[in-house]
Amino acid sequence: MRYGRVAPWLFVLPTIVGLALFRIGPIVAAFLVSFTRWNVISSPQWQGLANYRELMSSEIFWRVLKNTVVFSVTYVPGVMVCGLFLAILVNTKLKGITFFRGLYYLPVITSTVAIGVVWSWILSPRFGALPRILNNLGVMNVPSFLGDSRYALLTLVVVYIWKMSGYHMILFLAGLQNIPEVYYEAAKIDGATPWQLLRHVTLPLLSTTTFFIMIIALIQSLQTFDLTFAMTEGGPNNASATLSFFTYVNAFVHFRMGYAASMAFVLFLIVGSITLANFWARKYWVSTLD
């Protein structure tokens, strides 16, 4: 106890206050609010499971939940494949490679709003860069990527993959650089092709990294408020609304705090089970690798 009894608590005090006031407290409070009817102006009324019942019978909610699932199952593999591709591409000692790494990382640091604006412009019907390029290539009747309910959600997924690939590149790169060179040398002596190297050396040795990246990508796919807000505002007709955006709409546009809190709790359950799966898997891996 070289630091005494009081000092440690003073050092962690700001973090404890933050944890209690802005993390643990709000999680518990959100759960309680989800059983009430509350528009902020009048005081909350307890109404039991009514919000959850409304949620279950709401067609829009199921649609939003389906959108969220579609977003996750397309975004996660998409961004992982792109990230791995970039990581393999920049995992060399070529001159100027740090420049390219930095370049590929640029969209990650840029605000989602600015990216939303520029992509809205590129995809904009008739005058946007992409429809113009497609027209010149002879493709007429280019759909409105953001205005058509069939394409809006997937367009958001593609833009988000474009933005986040650099982030996953860095994570994969760290994993790749941990693989000892000898494995590759041994496989090459046995006459392995580049594809075989990837399939039988890189990917198996990268499996823990890959799992961990999948968890990160999954969590990211649930936090799409900025992107949705900046590009489609959930439209057209809720076609691109996801859980995080829909929670915002109910809480801060309709001011239905109780109902929104029940959605936030569904989001919490999803993230909570992913976190638990992560903890469990790590324990399992640690014990098998030892």
Added chain:
Amino acid sequence: MRVARKALLYLLLCLVGLSTVFPFLWMVSTSFKTMNEVFSIRPNFIPRNLFTDKMWDNYQTILVKHNFLRYVQNSLFVATTAAFGQLVACSLSGFAFARMKFAGKEILFGMLLATLMIPVEVTIIPEYLIMLKLGWYNTFLPLIVPSMLVGSFGTFLFRSFFENIPTTLEDAAFIDGVNSWQMFYKIFLPNAKPAIASLFIIAFMNNWNDLLRPVIYLDSEHLWTATMGLMQFKGNYGTQWHLLLTGSVISVIPLIAVYIAMQRYFVEGMLGSGMKG
């Protein structure tokens, strides 16, 4: 053969790079165009007003008439304060978790770990009610205080950094009779420059780019941040792409400048965040 392979690899790197920078180049190009040019039948990449005295017209309009200068200043203030506060809170707790012994340390750290991944959308409703109660609605405080105090990632970063500093340094300082604060401030903190730089930049970036909190907390126009101002402009003048893209350029330039200046800390810091997730 080797040369050909190298050339091919560079070509591939450049092609992928082009798909990364094209939206940025298009953003900059559009920001120098006139409205007519944006909607012309024959699109051009090089704006006609480039290097003429009309070149900065859009920027003039956006910065002065549409008040973006104010928004950028607000963003700078919020992001700097929040990042600095997060640095203080996280370095202190990171030091305690790495070097001190106290009851409940493991539980506390476990709680930080367990709530690390909870999205802000889950906690935002009660947070909003707290801010209303505190009378902080329509001030910068809701943008600064929560992100300042809830720095799980920063705590991990500093904890792992301080854990790697050898005990001998600590022992020597104790023999010299330093107290807990001096140990932290004079011995450990000066050795943590990479962690300080990484966290500052990442926190700055996150706060600069934040959209949800400005949207729900900021009512008065003179308080808007750059992201908020850009969103509002999009809502009001959605078809004036030349000005909208000018606003985008202005809202990303400070970040890109910081990024280019301190690139290695960005990547290092993100790696650290990833590995501790």
